[in-house]
Amino acid sequence: MTISAISMPKWGMEMSEGLVSDWHFAIGDTIQAGDDVVDVETSKIVNTVTATGSGVLRAITAQSGETLAVGAILGVLADADTSDEEIAAFIRSKSASGTSEVAAEPVAPTQPAPQSPAPPAVAAAVVELPARAIASVTPLPAAVQLGALAAGEDDSQVAASPVARRLAAQYGVNLNNISASGRHGRVSKSDLEAAVSAAGGKLISPAPATTHSRPAVDDSLIKATPVARRLAQELGISLADCRCSGDRGRVSKADVEAAAALQRKLEIFPDLPADEPEPYLTNTMSGMRKTIAARLQQSKQTAPHFRVQVDVEIDNLLAVRQQINASSSQARVSVNDFIIKACASALMQVPGVNVQLEGDTIRQFRHADISVAVAIDEGLITPIVRQADTKGLIAISQETRDLATRAKINRLQADEFQGGSFCISNLGMYGVKQFDAIINPPQAAILAVGSGEQRPVVKNGSLQVATVMTLTLSSDHRIIDGALAAQFMASLKGFLEQPATMLG
Amino acid sequence: MNDFDLIVVGGGPGGYVAAIRAAQLGFSTVLVEKEKLGGVCLNWGCIPTKALLRGAEVAHTLAEAGRFGFEFGPVNFDLAKLVGHSRSVANRLSQGIDYLMKKNNITVFSGQAQLVDNGLLEVTAAGATQRLKAPHIILATGARARALPGVEVDGDYIWGVREAMTPDALPQRLLIIGAGAIGVEFASLYNDLGSQVTLVEAVDRIVPAEDAEISKLLQDQFGKRKIQVLTNTLVGSLNIREGVVTATMRSNGQESQGEFDRVIVAVGITGNIENLGLEALGVTTDRGFIKTDAFKRTNVVGLYAIGDVAGPPWLAHKASHEGVLCVEKIAGIAAKPLDPDRIPGCTYCRPQIASVGLSEQQARQRGIDYSVGRFNLSANGKALAIGDSEGLVKTLFDKHTGELLGAHMIGPEVTEQIQGFGIAQQLEATAHELTHTVFAHPSLSEAMHESVLSSLGIALHQ
Numbered sequence: 001m002t003i004s005a006i007s008m009p010k011w012g013m014e015m016s017e018g019l020v021s022d023w024h025f026a027i028g029d030t031i032q033a034g035d036d037v038v039d040v041e042t043s044k045i046v047n048t049v050t051a052t053g054s055g056v057l058r059a060i061t062a063q064s065g066e067t068l069a070v071g072a073i074l075g076v077l078a079d080a081d082t083s084d085e086e087i088a089a090f091i092r093s094k095s096a097s098g099t100s101e102v103a104a105e106p107v108a109p110t111q112p113a114p115q116s117p118a119p120p121a122v123a124a125a126v127v128e129l130p131a132r133a134i135a136s137v138t139p140l141p142a143a144v145q146l147g148a149l150a151a152g153e154d155d156s157q158v159a160a161s162p163v164a165r166r167l168a169a170q171y172g173v174n175l176n177n178i179s180a181s182g183r184h185g186r187v188s189k190s191d192l193e194a195a196v197s198a199a200g201g202k203l204i205s206p207a208p209a210t211t212h213s214r215p216a217v218d219d220s221l222i223k224a225t226p227v228a229r230r231l232a233q234e235l236g237i238s239l240a241d242c243r244c245s246g247d248r249g250r251v252s253k254a255d256v257e258a259a260a261a262l263q264r265k266l267e268i269f270p271d272l273p274a275d276e277p278e279p280y281l282t283n284t285m286s287g288m289r290k291t292i293a294a295r296l297q298q299s300k301q302t303a304p305h306f307r308v309q310v311d312v313e314i315d316n317l318l319a320v321r322q323q324i325n326a327s328s329s330q331a332r333v334s335v336n337d338f339i340i341k342a343c344a345s346a347l348m349q350v351p352g353v354n355v356q357l358e359g360d361t362i363r364q365f366r367h368a369d370i371s372v373a374v375a376i377d378e379g380l381i382t383p384i385v386r387q388a389d390t391k392g393l394i395a396i397s398q399e400t401r402d403l404a405t406r407a408k409i410n411r412l413q414a415d416e417f418q419g420g421s422f423c424i425s426n427l428g429m430y431g432v433k434q435f436d437a438i439i440n441p442p443q444a445a446i447l448a449v450g451s452g453e454q455r456p457v458v459k460n461g462s463l464q465v466a467t468v469m470t471l472t473l474s475s476d477h478r479i480i481d482g483a484l485a486a487q488f489m490a491s492l493k494g495f496l497e498q499p500a501t502m503l504g
Numbered sequence: 505m506n507d508f509d510l511i512v513v514g515g516g517p518g519g520y521v522a523a524i525r526a527a528q529l530g531f532s533t534v535l536v537e538k539e540k541l542g543g544v545c546l547n548w549g550c551i552p553t554k555a556l557l558r559g560a561e562v563a564h565t566l567a568e569a570g571r572f573g574f575e576f577g578p579v580n581f582d583l584a585k586l587v588g589h590s591r592s593v594a595n596r597l598s599q600g601i602d603y604l605m606k607k608n609n610i611t612v613f614s615g616q617a618q619l620v621d622n623g624l625l626e627v628t629a630a631g632a633t634q635r636l637k638a639p640h641i642i643l644a645t646g647a648r649a650r651a652l653p654g655v656e657v658d659g660d661y662i663w664g665v666r667e668a669m670t671p672d673a674l675p676q677r678l679l680i681i682g683a684g685a686i687g688v689e690f691a692s693l694y695n696d697l698g699s700q701v702t703l704v705e706a707v708d709r710i711v712p713a714e715d716a717e718i719s720k721l722l723q724d725q726f727g728k729r730k731i732q733v734l735t736n737t738l739v740g741s742l743n744i745r746e747g748v749v750t751a752t753m754r755s756n757g758q759e760s761q762g763e764f765d766r767v768i769v770a771v772g773i774t775g776n777i778e779n780l781g782l783e784a785l786g787v788t789t790d791r792g793f794i795k796t797d798a799f800k801r802t803n804v805v806g807l808y809a810i811g812d813v814a815g816p817p818w819l820a821h822k823a824s825h826e827g828v829l830c831v832e833k834i835a836g837i838a839a840k841p842l843d844p845d846r847i848p849g850c851t852y853c854r855p856q857i858a859s860v861g862l863s864e865q866q867a868r869q870r871g872i873d874y875s876v877g878r879f880n881l882s883a884n885g886k887a888l889a890i891g892d893s894e895g896l897v898k899t900l901f902d903k904h905t906g907e908l909l910g911a912h913m914i915g916p917e918v919t920e921q922i923q924g925f926g927i928a929q930q931l932e933a934t935a936h937e938l939t940h941t942v943f944a945h946p947s948l949s950e951a952m953h954e955s956v957l958s959s960l961g962i963a964l965h966q
Contacts, residue, residue: 329622329803405834411835
């Protein structure tokens with residue numbers, strides 16, 4: 001029996017929350033790994049969450065139109081024979097971490113979800129719907145006159161949340177008639193909705209997510225003033241739907257506003273923003289911290305780590321580095337760039353280390369996509385030098401510098417740090433002599449790099465001084481055996497001690 | 505050794521702005537400055553000269569007061585107080601930059617910076633040296649006055665701009681060599697304060713970077729103010745004897761001599777590229793300035809140059825703009841290169857000059873089919889009301905696209921109006937949009953509107 005959560009994904013570093021747009025499945029449907037499950041919209045993109053495992057969709061905890069933080073649970077996948085109590089307990093355990101709005105503010109449903117195959121008692125725990133989602137689905141005029149609630153003096157000075165004030169205008173309710181229970185004594189959205197319900201009014205359904213979508217038609221060729229183009233984008237209006245009354249047939253600001261007003265009239269449903277964030281969310285770990293915590297804990301618990309260590313003399317490497325850097329003003333190659341290149345070369349020679357483990361599948365990569373750990377304020381991130389085996393040192397160096405620069409200011413694209421077939425963590429610049437790193441799953445190995453320092457070495461019976469660096473490889477013994485790891489380290493040592501051999 | 509994400513060398517309007525933008529984006533940022541924050545602009549250029557020129561304007565207003573019915577006896581003028589005002593403004597602004605650096609968490613190092621390796625900077629102050637490391641280093645070291653061969657600035661009789669900004673006494677006879685923006689501002693300043701000014705220019709007109717029509721109008725105005733303007737004239741030598749400077753000048757093959765009490769040398773500027781360690785790194789320079797691409801990258805990876813040290817135009821706002829775009833490019837933000845035809849230039853002599861885009865001469869050289877609009881301030885109500893109606897607004901439009909190619913203004917407060925044309929250019933507005941824009945009445949800027957109408961042959965008030 002396995003229960004897994006479908007969670008709000010993180011697409012790119014700037015994504016902190018997403019809007020659930022459309023579910024492709026209903027409760028009770030069977031889902032295969034790789035199926036498109038639910039559409040999620042961010043400020044930047046609309047994308048689809050795909051299932052990472054298979055099972056029956058047992059619960060949907062986030063309805064269309066809800067905005068949830070990254071990592072929050074959206075639904076539950078499990079075997080058909082998993083009991084409803086277990087599903088409910090699973091949701092509670094996931095929600096306890098404080099990421100789900102649903103669990104934070106449970107609302108007793110007035111009716112069980114019709115599609116749910118579960119008995120009512122369990123559905124009460126599982127299918128927790130926020131108040132507004134229980135409302136009638138019949139279209140209503142935007143302003144519902146509620147008699148007594150509408151009367152009263154000017155309510156512009158009443159403390160109310162922006163959402164509540166907007167809703168009040170739509171229901172035609174005077175805020176003076178609502179008792180406030182929100183933060184700082186403000187009228188909250190739920191105060192307003194409770195009053196409307198109590199007065200016999202029906203709640204307005206949330207806006208269909210499609211109203212957020214951008215214009216479907218490419219309107220970049222339509223002539224418009226700069227202001228009109230921006231406004232159209234802002235309002236989600238296609239310039240193709242606007243009149244063009246501006247100078248020389250351009251769409252003007254007024255044209256876009258007119259098109260927007262028309263569209264508003266056509267849309268019976270008002271556009272509701274998500275609830276204001278609850279204060280306790282501010283105390284949770286950052287998305288990045290959570291990811292680091294979860295992944296590395298999982299790694300330590302599931303991947304049997306073992307380590308092999310070698311000392312590498314880098315005097316030759318340092319000499320070559322000087323030659324390369326003196327050869328071109330575009331070259332600023334670091335020791336770490338050499339290590340990236342040498343790892344790529346060694347991975348080509350010992351491809352058994354260039355692997356990822358996913359379930360029962362071992363993926364052996366054709367190229368060396370090397371993740372490089374970069375420390376940033378919130379934690380660390382591992383941007384990837386793709387196909388490092390095909391690139392020269394100067395190209396690797398420039399790419400690494402650009403990735404590290406943008407990593408520090410949170411400006412990496414998702415595909416620049418997701419994936420990778422091997423990882424390098426270098427603490428040499430902090431004077432660390434040697435350390436062990438934790439494998440970053442689904443990768444199977446990580447190299448920990450210490451600082452290069454002058455050490456005594458014995459050669460042919462005599463004591464000499466050499467610049468020596470200690471490298472430690474952590475490998476996942478499930479798919480990399482000791483001899484293989486040793487072979488890789490021997491290959492790597494060879495490339496680093498005789499850098500010219502990387503040309504071969 | 506200290507590790508940072510980004511280091512800026514030079515705390516002028518290019519450097520300190522680049523540092524703020526970098527800090528905003530989240531870079532751990534260092535600014536290195538050997539003197540005072542704010543650079544030449546703030547300490548010895550734009551700002552202190554504007555403070556002095558305000559004094560000149562007051563002198564002019566007092567001289568004109570009779571027209572408005574004010575009569576008063578002899579007026580006392582304390583030059584030291586005016587210079588004091590100028591210095592205190594500069595100091596106050598420099599402290600403002602100190603505050604901005606603190607607010608943005610920018611580490612400021614005082615000292616002379618030198619690149620010792622790619623990405624490695626040595627900062628020396630009071631004999632102590634420390635090394636700073638960063639993958640990105642931006643040079644914003646600015647520029648200084650160019651020397652005139654055979655003429656030595658001694659600070660007593662022969663002045664550079666610093667001495668010209670801090671005079672102990674008003675020179676009776678003043679020679680100014682060079683009639684670019686700096687030369688004409690000093691000519692206007694000292695003339696208004698009471699000096700007898702001779703302005704010498706090597707080429708055939710003053711303010712040679714401006715449209716020729718503007719040059720002529722300024723020269724006419726200077727002539728009316730009894731400023732002696734000598735164009736096509738070179739200063740051969742300066743001899744100082746018994747407190748008098750004798751200048752030997754050559755014009756059209758004829759030599760002449762003149763006697764002066766002080767001389768100001770303002771013959772252009774040259775980049776501060778020395779002692780930075782550029783040679784060892786193989787940084788490409790060109791005639792005293794660092795060569796860069798459109799995103800201000802030098803030929804050396806990780807090294808950038810912005811502002812005056814990266815070449816003309818030598819303007820503070822150009823430096824600031826380059827600082828921002830250079831940093832944004834490093835951060836992976838889609839930055840746009842600076843369009844040299846959209847950088848406004850302002851000169852604060854009396855009357856003021858402001859321009860943006862192509863001059864008529866440049867438009868002709870580029871073979872553009874253009875139309876010209878002109879409007880004279882003598883037909884502008886507001887200009888007549890304030891008693892300052894000498895001036896012109898000249899506009900150039902592409903005949904085929906209607907694009908605003910250039911705008912050239914001379915007259916009162918034109919430096920505050922030129923941005924109207926700058927915005928129009930940036931939004932790619934045509935003569936048509938400008939025609940349909942409502943300009944407030946009465947205002948000096950109505951002349952801008954009329955000039956545009958004139959380019960279409962439909963000016964209403966002339």
